[in-house]
Amino acid sequence: MKALLCYNQNEFKLEEIDRPGILKDEMLIEMIYTGLCGSDIVKIFDPAVKKPAVFGHEVVGRVVEAGKNITRFKSGDVVVAAHHIPCYRCHYCLHGNHSMCRRFKETNIYPGSFCQYIRLSKEHIRYTTFKIPPDSNLLEALFIEPLACCIRAVDRVTFRKDDVFSVVGTGIIGMLFIQLIKLSGGRVVAIDLDNNRLSMARFLGAAYTINPSNQNVVQEIKDITDIGVDIAILSVTNKYTLNDALLYLRDGGTVNIFGASGKESRFGIDFESVYKRELTIMSSYSATPETLRRAYDIIASRKINLSPLISEIMPLSDFKKGLDLMLKRKIYKAIFKL
Ligand SMILES: [Zn+2]
Ligand SMILES: [Zn+2]
Structure with a gap:
């Protein structure tokens, strides 16, 4: 499958990598849309972050393979998913610092949303994956994760x-x-x-x-x-x-x-x-499964206006262009269609 590898802030290459395999509790998602988040930009520019790497964590995609233990989703479902999951048991979680949970920091979608297919783990499926009804605006679903981060900041x-x-x-x-x-x-x-x-x-x-x-x-x-x-x-x-x-x-x-x-x-x-x-x-740092759920509800019920924030939709091969437009503040968000 094709994946966008970031070598450094100026060098991005679409390369062929192995499509992830799945276990019986996991799902394979074919990406439809992904957005570039400010935190991806921080990672792209941070010399301490290991590269080459596949970044990206805003996911709107279609289930193409669901492990045999999966009951909530089936092949063909369109879903939105987020990347970090707290354990709900550790000292941090019990104090409401879910985004400081060590498991939260370790969990991630594989390999990253800037590619054709991603794997969602059992925990992702349980906590941070939501089915999108067929009549929804898929582009707006990309805003669930960033909105969830904002909801957490206002909660705090x-x-x-x-x-x-x-x-x-x-x-x-x-x-x-x-x-x-x-x-x-x-x-x-x-x-x-x-x-x-x-x-x-x-x-x-x-x-x-x-x-x-x-x-x-x-x-x-x-x-x-x-x-x-x-x-x-x-x-x-x-x-x-x-x-x-x-x-x-x-x-x-x-x-x-x-x-x-x-x-x-x-x-x-x-x-x-x-x-x-x-x-x-x-x-305030990142989101939790609870704020993701609330962000999903706010966006599904159209309580906020997202259309002025959506402009050009680019192919992943135009990643550098999207990054530049966002850095120069010509667009609010770079959105890529896979
Ligand atoms: Zn983000
Ligand atoms: Zn925890």
């Missing part, structure tokens, strides 16, 4: 109805956050350097927008909220976005770090202010 912060959130960065994740927070009863100030994206943010439900390239974020937020925002969600994390957030949070507010900060992850922050103003700095 405490807020009341009408509380104000800042959403920093209006890429795909920011746009999902804006709609999800609105759905959860919060109001959103969207912050981004790109005016086109800010208009889209308003269209999708942001109550206010700020462009730091020509507006003073801290002052604007003071004008909007008086006391500052209750929660800041950083889908872009760097010294500017974090330090700004610490300035414009209300006393007792929370900043939730959602986006990776990459190489520039060491910088100073004003701990005296964190202490005296009782600020909370926390993070």
Whole structure:
């Protein structure tokens, strides 16, 4: 079968590799669509991640072979699947830190979604695989995993109805956050350097927008909220976005770090202010089977608008083009059709 091997950030090759075999508790899925996630981009650029490798974890595909012990799915079913599964028994899981579970980190679809066929294990089938009804929009199903990550991030912060959130960065994740927070009863100030994206943010439900390239974020937020925002969600994390957030949070507010900060992850922050103003700095990483289920329901019931976030659909041979378009912020998400 064909698979996209990443050798480094500039070199991707479609190569022939063995199609995975399956055991009686497993399934073979023929990929239909896969999306490029920000976390794949982090892995592509991280020299510490072993290469060549097949990346990708957003799966919409068709069951082509179901092991004889599989009863919930049959050949021909169209499914969406996600890659990590917690054990639900370890110290991390019992404390709600499911994405820190060692089993969570080890589990993955094989070999990765950027190829023609993948294998789903017994645990994947049990916890993170959902059948898609025949009349569904298959492209929208690709957003279940990223939305599930956002749902977990919103679950992890405490807020009341009408509380104000800042959403920093209006890429795909920011746009999902804006709609999800609105759905959860919060109001959103969207912050981004790109005016086109800010208009889209308003269209999708942001109550206010700020462009730091020509507006003073801290002052604007003071004008909007008086006391500052209750929660800041950083889908872009760097010294500017974090330090700004610490300035414009209300006393007792929370900043939730959602986006990776990459190489520039060491910088100073004003701990005296964190202490005296009782600020909370926390993070949220990945999704759980429960948030995947909820994301599935939100998308199936069309509670959020995904169509403006879907543009070009490319063949996997155009992977580099898709990556470049996403890095240059020309498209929200690179989507590949197998
Ligand atoms: Zn992802
Ligand atoms: Zn665990």
